[in-house]
Each structure stands twice: as structure tokens, then as C-alpha cells.
Amino acid sequence: xxxxxxxxxGVPLYQQIKEQVxxxxxxxxxxxxxxxxxxxxxxxxLRISIITTxxxxxxxxxxxxxxxVPGKGAYVLPLDSALVREQLLRQVEDGLQAALDAARRAxxxxxxxxxxxxxxxxxxxxxxxx
Amino acid sequence: MSSDLAFALRGVGTxxxxxxxxxxxxxxxxxxxxxxLIGANGAGKTTTxxxxxxxxxxxxxxxxxxxxRVPGPVILRQDVxxxxxxxxxxxxxxxxxxxxxxxxxxxxxxGVRYRQLLDEFGLDLRARVKDLSRGMAVKLMIAVALSHxxxxxxxxxxxxxxxxxxRDELAGIIGDFLLDEGHSVLFSTHITSDLDRIGDxxxxxxxxxxxxxxxxxxxxxxxRVVRGGPDTLSEPAGAHLIGLRRTPTGTQALVRTxxxxxxxxxxxxxxxTLEEIAVHxxxxxxxxxxxxxTSGSPGRKPHPDTGRHASHPSMSAEETV
Numbered sequence: 001x002x003x004x005x006x007x008x009x010g011v012p013l014y015q016q017i018k019e020q021v022x023x024x025x026x027x028x029x030x031x032x033x034x035x036x037x038x039x040x041x042x043x044x045x046l047r048i049s050i051i052t053t054x055x056x057x058x059x060x061x062x063x064x065x066x067x068x069v070p071g072k073g074a075y076v077l078p079l080d081s082a083l084v085r086e087q088l089l090r091q092v093e094d095g096l097q098a099a100l101d102a103a104r105r106a107x108x109x110x111x112x113x114x115x116x117x118x119x120x121x122x123x124x125x126x127x128x129x130x
Numbered sequence: 131m132s133s134d135l136a137f138a139l140r141g142v143g144t145x146x147x148x149x150x151x152x153x154x155x156x157x158x159x160x161x162x163x164x165x166x167l168i169g170a171n172g173a174g175k176t177t178t179x180x181x182x183x184x185x186x187x188x189x190x191x192x193x194x195x196x197x198x199r200v201p202g203p204v205i206l207r208q209d210v211x212x213x214x215x216x217x218x219x220x221x222x223x224x225x226x227x228x229x230x231x232x233x234x235x236x237x238x239x240x241g242v243r244y245r246q247l248l249d250e251f252g253l254d255l256r257a258r259v260k261d262l263s264r265g266m267a268v269k270l271m272i273a274v275a276l277s278h279x280x281x282x283x284x285x286x287x288x289x290x291x292x293x294x295x296x297r298d299e300l301a302g303i304i305g306d307f308l309l310d311e312g313h314s315v316l317f318s319t320h321i322t323s324d325l326d327r328i329g330d331x332x333x334x335x336x337x338x339x340x341x342x343x344x345x346x347x348x349x350x351x352x353x354r355v356v357r358g359g360p361d362t363l364s365e366p367a368g369a370h371l372i373g374l375r376r377t378p379t380g381t382q383a384l385v386r387t388x389x390x391x392x393x394x395x396x397x398x399x400x401x402x403t404l405e406e407i408a409v410h411x412x413x414x415x416x417x418x419x420x421x422x423x424t425s426g427s428p429g430r431k432p433h434p435d436t437g438r439h440a441s442h443p444s445m446s447a448e449e450t451v
Binding site: 038040041043044045047048049050051071 | 162163164298301302305306308309311327328329330345346347
């Protein structure tokens, strides 16, 4: 597991851990069943407080990414759990909302947006074929 | 007596020559975590630690340590490892002699572990105590504490005089120790950068009183640092300026987060670093921090809008803290 913390990002440390571990799980880098270090080992390795790592793991567990075993550690849950899907849906919505906001400022119409989205999907499919 | 607390002080008071050295000191640490006790020199950190360890009598209040009341049974000594700012070992001893001298005092002394730790910390069994550098002496005292299988490590100013690399090594050693959920650490310091990262709980002490105790996040959330021009910060509408510092170019103070709304619009309000909190609290004058609601001028209620402009009638207010 790879966690790189920034002191100047303005993002709380627990949030950084949560996002990085969450991203690694969604990308498949951390596969189902992978063992994560215990909150105490992670705190030691990152030289941060136990409360911080505990909070990061608690939120990852609440969102269905991992399961924690008291006194042992934590492991990655299967990705298809409903909670993770909900999480992904929220990310899709957030991304589309951001796109909508930008489109409104740029004066784009519904058709323009759909065209852009179709273009992106096509490009991605062609990338996959290549 | 609660077993999920590493220790608890409740209303502890002690005097020196008729003056209070500690007054109504209360704070506690749950088992399994690190607490930093932060205060300037002379704030009462060492006195607090000496009371906690039963090395000093106290007149009022009670202290609980690892489930025992202090002063506790002699066996309690086995469970607590103390790292002081000076070594308590005889200078002419070699590190192997230190083991022979200390071993009889501890039922659970582990000689193999002692040698392992010295090796791990880069300490030579044949070295003499007096020839150790400051960092090596600290590591020796940690090795002793871990060899008698202490459950609570208490450090008095462990990092003062240590270079950054050794401080980082110390943070790693503390992290290793805390892999066991039954282990806890208290350390006192006036250097806050070490605690910014590894501290779970913090207790701020000033002039023998506890200013605040809680998780690090709670403490950081409780205050805001405010900065303004030379004339902008006074004692505006009841907001209490802690450790106000005034220079020809500007002013800076700490305020309680809930009071930031009472400040003028002309100031910069930011989340403080731990160091800024420590500096401003240490800079408080000897007067007590007033209770919320009693600060500022009575009868002058903050108007919802008064926050906006720096036309405070109390501009000439003394620099209360």
C-alpha cells in the first residue's frame, strides 16, 4: 500500500490517507482481500497520530471499502458492494455537476454537452481497442 | 479506577513555599495513545510528571496511574518507564554494568531484549554512560524502560537538544512501542513540531494550571490566530485576545474560535499551528483567563453588525490576556 502525505496540501491527513487508499482500491491496485497495515503500524510508519489513521480507516470502512479486524489490521472488501457503487455514483454526479457548472459559464447547450460526452466515450473506446 | 485510562489527574494541587506550583490540575490519557504536555519552561510540566509518578507529594486532588491510586504499590514502578532530561545512571558505568545494576529491581527484566535494543539503537555495551551523547542517553533510558516491559513511557523533555534525525528516530521508537494497544506514552515538551504529527492528545499547561486538554484536533479547532494592522486589534466587543503581540507593523493574537465573530472585518483569521497556540498561551500575562462571558466590558453587548468595522471604542484598552 502506498500513501504519500503532503503537509502543505491544506487537506487533513486522515482525508489524504482515505482518498489515496480509496483510489487504489477503485483502480484495482489494491485487490479484494489485500491486507492493509494496522492503524498502529501505519501511524508509526507515517509518523502521525493513531487517532488520525484510525479515523481514515473508520471512514473507509463506513464507505464499504475495507473491513477492520480489531487488534489485527484491515483488508480490502469486494468492490461490488452496494456502498462502493453508491460512492462511485456520487463521484459521477459530482463530476457531471462540475461539468454542468462550467458549461453554463461557457454558454453551452444540452446538445453540445451530450456531444462532448459522446466524443469522450468514443475516444476512450478507441483507446481500448488500440 | 478505570483500566482504560493510562492515567488520570483530578484536581491536583501542590504548593511551594506558600505559592501554588500546580492548581486544580485535571487531565487524563486513554490507554493506547500518546499525549503531549506542552508548556513553557517553568509552566509546571516537570512538577506534574513528578506528582504523577509518585516522586512528589501533592496536597489536593487524586491521581490514578495504570489502575492504581498514586502513591501506589511499589510494583507500579515496574510498569512505568521514565526518560528524564538527564540520565539517572552512574557516569562511570559501562552499559553492561547498567544492566547488572538495574536488573534486580525488575521482575520482568529481559536481558536479551536489552542487548537487542542497544544493538538496534547503535549503542555499544562497552561504552560508558558519561560518554554518551544526549540522543544516545535518551535511547539508553528507552532501552532500559522497554527491557523491564513498561506499559507507560513518560518522557520529560525528551527532544530538547536532539537533532532532527534523532527526533525522527525517537518518533519511530515511540510508534513501535505503541503497536501494543496496552501501551501509552506521555511526553512533556516546549518544542511543538514533534507533537504536530504523532500526538493523539495534547494538554496545554501555563503557570501551574491546565489551559486546555483534548485530542490534537480539538485543540487546533478551539483557537484561531488573528492578525491585523498596528491599530486594528484591540479588545473588540468582548473577544478575548490571548497573548496579544503588538509591533509597529501589526498585531497578532490567539482567540477562541467561537469568538472570532466578534472581531472586526479588518483582520486575518487563520487556523493556528500548534506552535502559535503554545507561543500565545505562554505569552499570557499572569492574570487568569476570564471565564467566557465575563471578558470585555460588561453591558456593551456585541451588536450583530459591530464586527464589521474597526471603530471600537475600546481601542485604547489595555492588553488584557
